[in-house]
Amino acid sequence: MIKLISLDLWDTLITDPGSLEEERDLERAKFIKNVLNLKESDIDTIMKFFRDLVHSFKNPSKENEWAIMPETQLNKLFDILHVRPNRAQFEEILKVYEEEALRKPPALTEEDLPQTLAELKKHFKLALISNTGRVPGRVLQKILKDMGLLCFFDVLTFSDEIRRRKPDPEIFLVTCERACVKPDEAVHVGDSVNIDFIGAENANIRPLLYSPPPKEPKRTPFIRSLKEIKEVVKKLYD
Numbered sequence: 001m002i003k004l005i006s007l008d009l010w011d012t013l014i015t016d017p018g019s020l021e022e023e024r025d026l027e028r029a030k031f032i033k034n035v036l037n038l039k040e041s042d043i044d045t046i047m048k049f050f051r052d053l054v055h056s057f058k059n060p061s062k063e064n065e066w067a068i069m070p071e072t073q074l075n076k077l078f079d080i081l082h083v084r085p086n087r088a089q090f091e092e093i094l095k096v097y098e099e100e101a102l103r104k105p106p107a108l109t110e111e112d113l114p115q116t117l118a119e120l121k122k123h124f125k126l127a128l129i130s131n132t133g134r135v136p137g138r139v140l141q142k143i144l145k146d147m148g149l150l151c152f153f154d155v156l157t158f159s160d161e162i163r164r165r166k167p168d169p170e171i172f173l174v175t176c177e178r179a180c181v182k183p184d185e186a187v188h189v190g191d192s193v194n195i196d197f198i199g200a201e202n203a204n205i206r207p208l209l210y211s212p213p214p215k216e217p218k219r220t221p222f223i224r225s226l227k228e229i230k231e232v233v234k235k236l237y238d
């Protein structure tokens with residue numbers, strides 16, 4: 001019997017419409033340039049670093065484990081720029097780097113998501129399992145609270161807090177432990193085949209791919225809307 005539904009965050013519950021992520025990165029880059037008195041052309045170097053960083057978020061590997069923490073992301077960037085900020089400058093940059101998403105928050109993937117989660121919560125425990133990037137778990141919690149989503153979750157697992165990322169089975173297993181359920185009593189829902197679907201499978205948790213139109217589903221089972229979760233889980237697994 002399924003007792004826990006865990007959900008991915010980015011592009012499953014929340015998403016950056018249009019070029020919002022790039023706009024945030026440009027603000028971050030300008031701030032770093034100003035604090036460290038860099039050249040105008042260094043903005044391009046910083047923006048290229050951010051694009052490479054996003055690639056490493058989408059392709060987690062042993063080699064890019066440094067990308068788990070915002071602090072180590074910044075240190076990598078400072079190495080590339082050949083600059084060494086003092087402690088006060090580092091702290092000032094880190095704060096803006098992490099909190100820029102509060103000023104330009106993401107949007108819900110589905111307008112009626114709060115109602116969907118409220119309905120799911122009547123039948124299952126709910127957990128969130130998120131690989132974090134430039135925005136750490138503590139800031140994401142604030143964003144979730146502002147969006148009215150935080151109250152639905154029994155367990156929150158953020159990669160920067162446990163220093164493990166999906167698809168590492170450990171992050172799924174820790175979440176089950178926190179929710180007091182066995183892996184075979186859990187279903188994980190997420191938009192990424194490599195990170196969510198295969199990660200859950202490797203932890204012996206049942207996967208469900210979130211593949212909203214116009215995306216073509218690349219794995220089965222899949223859902224096109226989060227509203228289908230309850231029905232699909234009951235039909236397939238109960």
Ligand SMILES: [Mg+2]
Nearest residue numbers: 008010011191
């Ligand atoms: Mg995702």
